[in-house]
Amino acid sequence: MNFHDYYPVDVVNGPGTRCTLFVSGCEHQCRGCYNQSTWQLASGRPFTQVMEERIIADLQDTRIPRQGLSLSGGDPLHPQNLAAINRLLERIAQECVGKDIWLWTGYRMSELSADQRKTIARINVLIDGKFVKEQHDPALIWRGSSNQIIWHLR
Numbered sequence: 001m002n003f004h005d006y007y008p009v010d011v012v013n014g015p016g017t018r019c020t021l022f023v024s025g026c027e028h029q030c031r032g033c034y035n036q037s038t039w040q041l042a043s044g045r046p047f048t049q050v051m052e053e054r055i056i057a058d059l060q061d062t063r064i065p066r067q068g069l070s071l072s073g074g075d076p077l078h079p080q081n082l083a084a085i086n087r088l089l090e091r092i093a094q095e096c097v098g099k100d101i102w103l104w105t106g107y108r109m110s111e112l113s114a115d116q117r118k119t120i121a122r123i124n125v126l127i128d129g130k131f132v133k134e135q136h137d138p139a140l141i142w143r144g145s146s147n148q149i150i151w152h153l154r
């Protein structure tokens with residue numbers, strides 16, 4: 001997996017103070033996408049072991065307590081990102097107990113594959129669906145267009 005950006009302290013992408021990872025790779029090609037540079041899987045930088053360790057350390061940091069991790073992109077549920085995302089989520093569950101995971105995807109909940117469903121079984125909140133320009137509403141919180149649904153899974 002590659003990634004484009006990482007915010008170790010973020011108060012915009014989800015509730016509270018969080019870490020946010022923007023991964024590479026998205027096949028949805030939404031018209032009006034604000035993040036087109038992330039579409040190619042090979043764009044950005046490799047998500048290395050060092051990056052994984054950094055996220056774990058940031059989530060464990062008691063000087064700036066983080067509520068959890070936000071996963072955005074690109075699309076964290078792109079089939080080729082699932083292995084790396086699963087590995088990261090597994091570590092967070094074991095080493096960062098109590099942190100919540102929010103994940104933004106362009107797939108709709110109803111069209112997720114069995115593998116994608118296994119991944120979202122490990123997260124707390126899913127924001128699903130493509131960005132639809134005609135349904136864009138700047139007043140919406142944590143989603144760009146009104147077709148997208150915030151699923152509070154657990």
Ligand code: SF4
Pocket residue numbers: 026027028029030033034035036038073074075105106107129130131
């Ligand atoms: S799902 Fe997100 S990143 Fe992918 S094309 Fe749509 S708006 Fe852009």
